[in-house]
Amino acid sequence: MGNPMKIRASAKDGVTEIKILMSHEMETGQRKDANGTVIPAWFINEITAKLDGKTVMQAQWGPSISKNPYLAFKVKGGKAGDKVSVTWVDNRGDTRTDEAAVT
Amino acid sequence: MVDRVSVGVAAFLAVSAVAATAAYAQKDAAQEGIEAYREALQDGNPAELYEATGEELWKTPAGPKKASLEQCDLGLGPGVVKGAYARLPRHFQDTDRVQDLESRLLTCMETLQGKDPKPYVESAFTAPPKEEMIALAAYVSGQSKGDAIAVAPKHPKEQAMYDLGKRMFYYQSGPYDFSCATCHGQEGTRIRLQDLPYIPGTKGAAAGWGSWPAYRVSAGQMWSMQWRLNDCFRQQRFPEPVYTSDATIALSMYMAANASGETMKTPGIKR
Amino acid sequence: MKNAMTHLAAIAALLLAGPALAQGKAAPSWGPGADDAAFTRMLAASFKDKGIAKVDRLTQDETQAFCSDPEAAASPAAAEKRQRIEAANMATVKWPSDGKWLGDWKEGEKIAQSGRGNTWTDKPGEPNGGNCYNCHQISPAEISYGTIGPSLLQYGALRGGDEETMKAAWAKIYNAKSLNACSNMPRAGHMGILAEAQIKHLMALLFDPASPVNAKTGPAK
Structure with a gap:
């Protein structure tokens, strides 16, 4: 399930800027704990953003993305009140979707 | 430090545009790169995630008394969170102690929620009880973002705490003869590439005091002021300060009072 | 806590022997709220204790007590005491047992780079680093250096390598307070942070003509 994302989206002059802050450990699988045991890889490997139901951004991620990732991008179109929906899936099959309205 | 960063980035932009003052032109490329990186971090501070968690903890009934912390008095009256962090540490009548945010939170958890503060004091900073404290500190400090720091010791116990903090700041000990002042007692110095705030001065004190709690990008961790001080003492080669002990509150009082009048920029973000 | 209490007495004793009180006149630079009794109580x-960092580390020696009120320590009235402290620290310096000043500068560079040692997260028994780059510019290739101490670029090239110069550098590393009572620099030899062989390696980093510190090309751009 994971913790909630923070999503902000604002439209200006026909362009919507979407900023997403995700709560995730993003373990690389290369680190060891104090006992020398490898900490298993655990990271978001797929992320999708929709604007009013239409997919506007899709990405495949790997373990090189930092913990608590921050993603910002701009898309053409969109207006105040439109719904932004963001979904991530991690390599354990866990997933989370959060929504926000464009301001 | 925040002020220094913004000045540095301004200089960086000036260089790329047309001209720069001689002083800034002397800054090397590495320093400029670091400052540009720090500026970029300001957008999308993961501390927001901790603020959200802290707000939920604040509002959710918990402990033997099944109460939330919403009636906690952080100094501005029960339930007033907005602006409270900018006025801490301060003396509280009910405990007759000078308290920083984290020690005051412990008081509220004990009195309102009926919780035993012991596990919160004794656990490691990375363990769940401290994670709660840090999230709460992130939330409360965020409610003072942009406020002027207003800490002027008036009560005799506040004045004594300030005196103790000043003496603690200069107290040298341990195998390396370090005090806080070894690193933070001169202006314009750094450790490796890390700029060091000059704590006896207003700007430096604000750069330190006014930017914690902060999210540390390199570690992927949210640190409260208590954790920040704890790690300072570790590097000072001192024994470990007890969580919310008077030595840590005294230093907090010294920093906060020195920083008074400057802007609270919490929660901050660090490399 | 019990441990802390046993050291309470020791701290109090040292505080009483401290500079501000010994002089009798000059008020300390902090206010009356931090008198010795209140401050000692707060420390205790x-x-x-945590790991190797025990509360006995809070007990000051005479040098630390003197330098913990920098205003008083720097005052003209304290000049004599400063000299006495410097002399006492100079007397602790152990010179190289075989009369040789220099070790291997490459080892010295590694020691200068390392900041390990003596914190509560360090394990006992592992060699300590020198922490040198935290405060000094040393080899020109290392751009991540601190500025609390002076740049050591061209150290040997500028000073030569006569006996007097070597002796001063050795004393500075072994016990920095021998030349400046309240130097910010730790007393690497006196406090047992670095062993004799490690100090020799650092000396080589400063003085060996082959060391990058003394390279003719100057700082890398």
């Missing part, structure tokens, strides 16, 4: 209640 505020710290606990």
Whole structure:
């Protein structure tokens, strides 16, 4: 399930800027704990953003993305009140979707 | 430090545009790169995630008394969170102690929620009880973002705490003869590439005091002021300060009072 | 806590022997709220043992007590005491047992780079680093250096390598307070941070003509 994302989206002059802050450990699988045991890889490997139901951004991620990732991008179109929906899936099959309205 | 960063980035932009003052032109490329990186971090501070968690903890009934912390008095009256962090540490009548945010939170958890503060004091900073404290500190400090720091010791116990903090700041000990002042007692110095705030001065004190709690990008961790001080003492080669002990509150009082009048920029973000 | 209490007496004793009180006149640079009794009580209640860092580390020696009020320590009235402290620290310096000043500068560079040692997260028994780059510019290739101490670029090239110069550098590393009572620099030899062989390696980093510190090309751009 994971913790909630923070999503902000604002439209200006026909362009919507979407900023997403995700709560995730993003373990690389290369680190060891104090006992020398490898900490298993655990990271978001797929992320999708929709604007009013239409997919506007899709990405495949790997373990090189930092913990608590921050993603910002701009898309053409969109207006105040439109719904932004963001979904991530991690390599354990866990997933989370959060929504926000464009301001 | 925040002020220094913004000045540095301004200089960086000036260089790329047309001209720069001689002083800034002397800054090397590495320093400029670091400052540009720090500026970029300001957008999308993961501390927001901790603020959200802290707000939920604040509002959710918990402990033997099944109460939330919403009636906690952080100094501005029960339930007033907005602006409270900018006025801490301060003396509280009910405990007759000078308290920083984290020690005051412990008081509220004990009195309102009926919780035993012991596990919160004794656990490691990375363990769940401290994670709660840090999230709460992130939330409360965020409610003072942009406020002027207003800490002027008036009560005799506040004045004594300030005196103790000043003496603690200069107290040298341990195998390396370090005090806080070894690193933070001169202006314009750094450790490796890390700029060091000059704590006896207003700007430096604000750069330190006014930017914690902060999210540390390199570690992927949210640190409260208590954790920040704890790690300072570790590097000072001192024994470990007890969580919310008077030595840590005294230093907090010294920093906060020195920083008074400057802007609270919490929660901050660090490399 | 019990441990802290046993050291309470020792701290109090040292505080009483401290500079501000010994002089009798000059008020300390902090206010009356931090008198010796209140301050000692706060120290004892505020710290606990962790790993190798025990509360006995809060007990000051004479140098530390003197330098913990920098205003008083720097005052003209304290000039005599400063000299006495410097002399006492100079007397602790152990010179190289075989009369040789220099070791291997490459080892010295590694020691200068390392900041390990003596914190409560360090394990006992592992060699300590010198922490040198935290405060000094040393080899020109290392751009991540601190500025609390002076740049050591061209150290040997500028000073030569006569006996007097070597002796001063050795004393500075072994016990920095021998030349400046309240130097910010730790007393690497006196406090047992670095062993004799490690100090020799650092000396080589400063003085060996082959060391990058003394390279003719100047700082890398």
